[in-house]
Amino acid sequence: MEIKNIKSTNIPAFFDQMIKSGKVVIAPVLKKSGKVFFEAVQSYDQVSTDYIQTGFSAKSVVFPKVEELFSFKKDDEGIEITNNLHTIPETVVWGLRPCDASAFNYLTEFFLKENPDTYFTARKEKTTLIAISCAKADNACFCTSVELNPGSTSGSDILLTAMGESVYIELITEKGKAAVETAASLFTPGEEKSKEEFLAKVTSVFSMDEVKVRIKTAYDSAEWKHASMGCFGCGACAFACPTCTCFDIQDEGTQDSGKRLRCWDACGFGLFTKHTSGHNPRTNQTERRRQRLMHKFKYSVENLGIVSCVGCGRCIRNCPAHLNIFENILSVTK
Ligand code: SF4
């Protein structure tokens, strides 16, 4: 892997050069609420550098909350169908954490493995991920339990690790190298070295090998009731999650014009599995919570070979019922 270094004081110049080169740059921004969210910025002055994790993940860059798949117009000449794929800009996501970058591996498998999704492909091809290693963590973080760590390079195009007055740059992909080329004079060649002393300490809370085995027989565990206690199906866990991919298709318009939209959905919603007949095979929040956790740790492993939880902790921080996914996984697999 190619290594470079940059002085911390030159980071703003690198960042602003990417904007000058015409890219849309999405970065963490501190909001009035005191929380940090990703949004498009115009300069490094707007970027937050003091955060453990953003409120929402960056998945909306490749899988928007509401995405127009196509629109149509009908007149005497016929029907015209258009989409916006050609308008997707070159985009850089700056400052995502290694767990979130790793989530893009799962998203890629999910959207591309069997029936490649044109919309995801177009967005992913134009997206460069510049992740920043975690120097701090909180008690919701559990990346080390899902075989990642605060300095994982998996999924990133570039990983930055602050090391005192300089920043250690791991250039993981060709896209990452191209991003650095936009401001090549700011970088100096480096050598591989340990990042350990500069990374947050995240204690492992379970053994992934054991969970993978035990979850196979967890479906009938009596613990699911406790693991879902208080859940009222708000969907906050799924919307904040970097790997949740449920969506619904909505059509809007009249017989003369309209559009088809793809919108985030959540398996925690009561209507998610409701049939047109009125029958709902998942009748309560216990069954819905079990589905979400079994999907993360069992079904996605069986279907795609990947645990679809990266231990970012957002579902723990955002749950109004204070449910904790790793405590729940421990209880249903004990
Ligand atoms: S955030 Fe909590 S209360 Fe809301 S659906 Fe998820 S587990 Fe249930």
Ligand code: SF4
């Ligand atoms: S399930 Fe929770 S901890 Fe796991 S990736 Fe999703 S939000 Fe993060």
